[in-house]
Amino acid sequence: MKLVRLALPVPLARHFDYLLPQEMPITQGARVRVPFGRQEKIGIVIGFPEESDVPKEKLKAISEVLDQHNLFDEEMWHLLTWAANYYHAPLGEVLVSALPVKLRQGESTQRQAPMLFQVTEKGKEALASGMTLKAKKQHALLQELARLTNYFPKSSERYSPAVWKALGEKGYIEAVDQPFTPLPWAEKLAQRPIAVAQNRLVLNTQQSLVVSRLNFHQGFGAFLLNGVTGSGKTEVYLQVIEEVLKRGAQVLVLVPEIGLTPQTIQRFQARFNVEIDALHSHLNDSERLNTWLRAKNGESAIIIGTRSALFTQFQRLGLIIIDEEHDGSFKQQDGWRYHARDLAVLRAKNLAIPIILGSATPSLESLHNVQNGKFTELQLSRRAGLSQFSAQQLIDLKNQPITAGLSQQLIKQMQQHLEKGNQVMLFLNRRGFAPVLLCHECGWICQCDSCEKPYTYHQKNRVLRCHHCASQRVVPLQCGHCGSTHLITTGVGTEQLEQALSERFPDFRISRIDRDSTARKGALEQNLQEIQAGKSQILIGTQMLAKGHHFPNVTLVALVNVDSSLFSTDFRAEERLAQLYVQVAGRAGRGEKQGEVVLQTHYPDHPLLKSLLTEGYGAFAQEALKLRQLMGLPPYASQVLFRGVGRDNDKVAEFLQNLTACLQQIITQQGWQGFQLLGPFHSPMAKKAGHYRWQLLVQHTHRGLLQQLLSHFDLHKAQFLRNNIRLTVDIDPQDLG
Ligand code: ADP
Ligand code: ZN
Ligand code: ZN
Numbered sequence: 001m002k003l004v005r006l007a008l009p010v011p012l013a014r015h016f017d018y019l020l021p022q023e024m025p026i027t028q029g030a031r032v033r034v035p036f037g038r039q040e041k042i043g044i045v046i047g048f049p050e051e052s053d054v055p056k057e058k059l060k061a062i063s064e065v066l067d068q069h070n071l072f073d074e075e076m077w078h079l080l081t082w083a084a085n086y087y088h089a090p091l092g093e094v095l096v097s098a099l100p101v102k103l104r105q106g107e108s109t110q111r112q113a114p115m116l117f118q119v120t121e122k123g124k125e126a127l128a129s130g131m132t133l134k135a136k137k138q139h140a141l142l143q144e145l146a147r148l149t150n151y152f153p154k155s156s157e158r159y160s161p162a163v164w165k166a167l168g169e170k171g172y173i174e175a176v177d178q179p180f181t182p183l184p185w186a187e188k189l190a191q192r193p194i195a196v197a198q199n200r201l202v203l204n205t206q207q208s209l210v211v212s213r214l215n216f217h218q219g220f221g222a223f224l225l226n227g228v229t230g231s232g233k234t235e236v237y238l239q240v241i242e243e244v245l246k247r248g249a250q251v252l253v254l255v256p257e258i259g260l261t262p263q264t265i266q267r268f269q270a271r272f273n274v275e276i277d278a279l280h281s282h283l284n285d286s287e288r289l290n291t292w293l294r295a296k297n298g299e300s301a302i303i304i305g306t307r308s309a310l311f312t313q314f315q316r317l318g319l320i321i322i323d324e325e326h327d328g329s330f331k332q333q334d335g336w337r338y339h340a341r342d343l344a345v346l347r348a349k350n351l352a353i354p355i356i357l358g359s360a361t362p363s364l365e366s367l368h369n370v371q372n373g374k375f376t377e378l379q380l381s382r383r384a385g386l387s388q389f390s391a392q393q394l395i396d397l398k399n400q401p402i403t404a405g406l407s408q409q410l411i412k413q414m415q416q417h418l419e420k421g422n423q424v425m426l427f428l429n430r431r432g433f434a435p436v437l438l439c440h441e442c443g444w445i446c447q448c449d450s451c452e453k454p455y456t457y458h459q460k461n462r463v464l465r466c467h468h469c470a471s472q473r474v475v476p477l478q479c480g481h482c483g484s485t486h487l488i489t490t491g492v493g494t495e496q497l498e499q500a501l502s503e504r505f506p507d508f509r510i511s512r513i514d515r516d517s518t519a520r521k522g523a524l525e526q527n528l529q530e531i532q533a534g535k536s537q538i539l540i541g542t543q544m545l546a547k548g549h550h551f552p553n554v555t556l557v558a559l560v561n562v563d564s565s566l567f568s569t570d571f572r573a574e575e576r577l578a579q580l581y582v583q584v585a586g587r588a589g590r591g592e593k594q595g596e597v598v599l600q601t602h603y604p605d606h607p608l609l610k611s612l613l614t615e616g617y618g619a620f621a622q623e624a625l626k627l628r629q630l631m632g633l634p635p636y637a638s639q640v641l642f643r644g645v646g647r648d649n650d651k652v653a654e655f656l657q658n659l660t661a662c663l664q665q666i667i668t669q670q671g672w673q674g675f676q677l678l679g680p681f682h683s684p685m686a687k688k689a690g691h692y693r694w695q696l697l698v699q700h701t702h703r704g705l706l707q708q709l710l711s712h713f714d715l716h717k718a719q720f721l722r723n724n725i726r727l728t729v730d731i732d733p734q735d736l737g
Pocket of ligand 2: 443481
């Protein structure tokens with residue numbers, strides 16, 4: 001019996017050896033089913049060792065071989081093994097997470113043929129005789145099928161399954177058995193023009209320069225497309241993509257979750273006459289598998305997706321684009337915590353293809369990479385088309401009468417814009433009615449015991465919700481401390497803002513966009529459509545409304561309250577606020593009308609706000625980089641965050657102390673200099689969902705040394721794997737909370 005080494009999706013940084021029963025062909029990267037304890041698991045073959053550390057009689061046999069081929073092409077295998085190494089994550093977990101869920105569960109990689117239909121003789125006769133079906137949808141589908149010379153794939157998108165079924169039962173259409181041979185899109189290339197030319201815009205001078213620079217580039221290159229909001233970055237992407245498609249190559253576009261608005265996809269679909277697949281959160285597992293297979297087989301030309309779409313395999317990838325490259329959603333925050341942007345750059349390098357990182361507010365990491373020559377910066381400093389930059393203004397809230405968070409001046413300005421028939425957008429990054437419910441007599445605050453943070457009051461549903469652990473409770477009638485019934489809310493959330501504004505502006509309709517108002521599937525799309533159609537005039541939203549949307553009739557944008565981010569302990573808070581401000585401000589004046597941006601604050605003299613308003617993001621970023629360098633913070637240093645989470649506070653604290661001692665010992669033994677060990681401390685979010693959180697931040701200016709430390713630590717890691725305390729090791733952490 002042959003030995004097979006497997007990666008299994010278990011949180012142990014080790015591999016497992018099994019026996020292969022007969023001499024059946026099996027290759028690296030194939031899936032196998034194996035007994036594991038009392039369960040069965042699906043593992044991936046990573047090698048064929050000569051010997052095992054485990055005595056042969058203790059080894060178990062593989063129960064089933066699921067694939068004849070390696071599921072990973074060479075490039076993806078290389079990327080994932082590199083990533084497992086760099087993020088010190090178990091290879092099994094990394095390999096498995098790069099597969100669609102259906103494959104993890106053992107589904108076949110054979111493409112399911114789509115059902116093909118044709119109109120029957122009966123159907124043709126009926127149509128010829130001028131018959132009309134009462135059911136309009138059925139009639140439309142029948143007509144559509146009759147017009148086609150070829151078979152028609154059953155697509156669930158435009159006609160519901162019930163419509164197909166009804167026509168079938170009436171005998172007007174029938175399914176056709178036809179062998180399914182997916183055709184790589186490149187082979188269809190000659191048959192049609194790729195771009196819909198009349199939709200192509202005439203580039204302005206800046207755009208032309210950038211596009212020709214990119215189109216003449218060959219091989220690897222990382223390009224930071226630093227373009228102000230509305231400068232026409234998307235048009236640049238589209239025209240560069242067109243050239244890549246003409247060569248028969250495929251394109252991967254990564255976007256932040258919220259950027260995946262129907263708008264973005266529609267723009268691509270309107271431009272290109274090729275197969276475009278979107279990987280978004282509303283797909284079910286079968287659709288995901290299908291998309292994955294289509295890309296791998298080369299059937300689709302463009303894949304647009306969020307973070308995990310990075311692991312899509314392609315037949316011939318020619319270009320990667322990361323839109324809004326600064327966005328935090330590209331960093332995975334649980335499991336193995338990769339950064340999709342960083343891995344995408346590596347992937348482009350391995351494939352010797354260009355990658356474009358686009359943003360109006362590039363991350364300091366990427367700007368640093370421009371400074372040190374790793375990235376090439378391409379700038380678009382002017383707005384494309386007719387829109388102009390907006391006027392910006394600070395409103396000092398100090399000593400002002402405030403209604404639901406709004407100053408009288410802002411309300412007056414809203415009135416003016418609304419009366420002119422324009423739309424107004426208010427940004428407030430706090431959902432619910434009010435963030436705090438407290439006792440007016442003794443000051444008691446109603447808080448979530450599991451997180452030790454105040455509950456948010458949701459008036460519409462009359463509940464208190466914890467935004468940290470999602471627990472909820474009924475609103476108490478009495479103070480939990482003194483028994484008083486005089487409970488009041490403080491602070492303002494989007495729900496309260498909506499209510500106050502509907503009283504103040506009864507003649508205008510309001511759209512609120514936050515996680516509560518868009519929880520229902522399709523609600524976000526519907527809301528956005530209403531705004532586009534001008535059905536609502538006042539838009540209220542959290543972060544969700546800040547990014548990517550193009551609302552030409554919005555002329556006034558207001559940031560209601562961002563003061564709390566001015567005094568955060570997180571060294572990235574200022575960068576994030578600056579990005580948020582620019583993104584939100586960028587929603588104003590996207591059409592032909594002049595826009596206005598208003599920021600309300602109690603701290604109009606805060607240096608960050610001043611520099612942002614007077615000098616812009618670029619100047620802010622340069623200053624911020626200098627400061628980071630001075631303080632020895634990323635991107636001038638690398639960090640690793642160790643975090644322990646458990647129910648017993650003292651035990652978690654002790655756990656982290658032991659871990660710190662272990663690291664210190666390794667450092668001393670190796671004689672390494674320059675390590676900074678910050679902690680162990682309580683995490684800023686010290687308790688969450690009933691679990692106490694402690695952390696240690698380790699920092700060094702030399703990334704390689706930090707990696708060496710982690711490799712040494714891996715040898716000791718087993719002693720830190722407990723049932724009652726969960727350890728996470730976050731490399732290049734973004735979230736220090
Ligand atoms: P960004 O992605 O940089 O924010 P977009 O690509 O969304 O900008 O472009 C902003 C607006 O400018 C869009 O309405 C787009 O149609 C328009 N636009 C872009 N390029 C041109 C151009 N060359 N000529 C005219 N309009 C343009
Ligand atoms: Zn009280
Ligand atoms: Zn909670």
